[in-house]
Amino acid sequence: MRQSLTSASRSLLVATSFLALALPASAAENMTIVTFGGAFESAVDEAFLGPFSKENDVTVVREQYDGGLAKLRGMVEAGNTTWDLIDLESNDAITGCDEGLLQKLDTKLLGDTSDFIEGAVLPCAVASMVWSTIYAYDTSRLTTAPTTIGDFFDTAKFPGKRGVRKSPKAALEWALIADGVPVAEVYDLLGTPEGVDRAFAKLSTIKNDIVWWEAGSQAPQLLADGAVTMTMAYNGRIRTAQLDDKRPFEVVWDGQVYDYEWWGIPTGAKNEAVAAKFIEYASSPDNIWKLSNYIPYAPPRSSATDKVAKDVIPHLPTAPENFKNALQVNSEFWADNLDSINNRFLNWLGQ
Incomplete structure (x- = not known):
């Protein structure tokens, strides 16, 4: 594993670690989210962002990228992070945490984590789905x-x-x-x-x-x-x-x-409390399964699979017939x- 960027970035990681970010979002707050776009972003909109923004009076700003940490690394090093929530592939979630590009995750946001599939919770990120x-x-x-x-x-x-x-x-x-x-x-x-x-x-x-x-x-x-x-x-x-x-x-x-897909909060995020509240919302057993009904990616909480529509389950990566010669x-x-x-x-x- 690569080490953290600098002692300054490590200090910033600690200072901004969201140990108490489960505070309610205040009215008319903003959150900038970056994803891989396309059908996945549309499904996230339907399952999570739409209901969340309406319930919490949050304005969501969307950006897209093709993965990697170059842009995020540049933001953090410049002290000008404009993203609040990022959709990550696994190796980027691990490296981002190692380098101090992502804030430490407060697992209290996730409630009882015993039903998460093994490996679905990292120090700085939580799995949003299995793709x-x-x-x-x-x-x-x-x-x-x-x-x-x-x-x-x-x-x-x-x-x-x-x-x-x-x-x-x-x-x-x-x-x-x-x-x-x-x-x-x-x-x-x-x-x-x-x-x-x-x-x-x-x-x-x-x-x-x-x-x-x-x-x-x-x-x-x-x-x-x-x-x-x-x-x-x-x-x-x-x-x-x-x-x-x-x-x-x-x-x-x-x-x-x-593999898993991950939610993480960038170091220096300006609206980190809102992002943490979103993670709490989207990761809850009551909501996490809803994504699968809009795009057939599997929920990373075992207790949630039974809630997915029956005609969707055969198209999930974790369906038994699809899993016979699978590689994680x-x-x-x-x-x-x-x-x-x-x-x-x-x-x-x-x-």
Whole structure:
């Protein structure tokens, strides 16, 4: 793990740690939230932000980003944090806490935490849902249905372009699984130079057929446009395209790479009390399940799953049929190794 930025940032982290942020939000307060946008933000609006802002007279300002900590790090170092609440991937939540970019979480906001799925509460963040990276295809364009991660890499049997997120995360894991590595051994192997070499070698077999995407909304659009035959995607985005746009897409769950999404409060947030109140609201057993009814990401509290609509449950990453060959993202691995592996990834892209 990386150490905190400076002694000043550590002091700021302590000074702004929200140990007593469960105070009621006063009238006409503001909260700036940054998310990955698209269907997820729309679902958060419906499930949480709309009711919360109405009940507490809070004006919500929305911003979008594509992940990473560069912008947040710049804000904190400059002493000018303009975000109050941030939607984070796991490795960013861990690194953000280590570097003093996120405030310590007061777990009292969460009530009884015993029903949270293991690992769903971190020192500086709490899981908002369980999401998954899967791949999908258009059933109107393929006469034979792919069923495995190996099929994603098989351009002889399934010709055409592949949509892949422009990141080594999930892509390298898939490459190893497609190359015959059991999911239980993926990170042990990826933690070795030989494993990284093997993953890049497998990914290279489809390099010329890859269409890279960066924003989650691009994946279903590439598929809809016929620009790719199959695409890596977030499961919720594909389900939204199926329901809202009536797209004939099918999800392949084999080798799904699942992870938590997190709420965190940036160090120096100007409206931290309102953000903490939102976390308390959105994380409560009475509310946390509601997100799943708007986008099929699973609640991280086990007591909440039974409250999700029955027709939604089969589309959740945690549904038994979808979970047979699933791989949980090793967030500690990526927090420790993302920079070095990403440098190699960028060099590989340029070759």
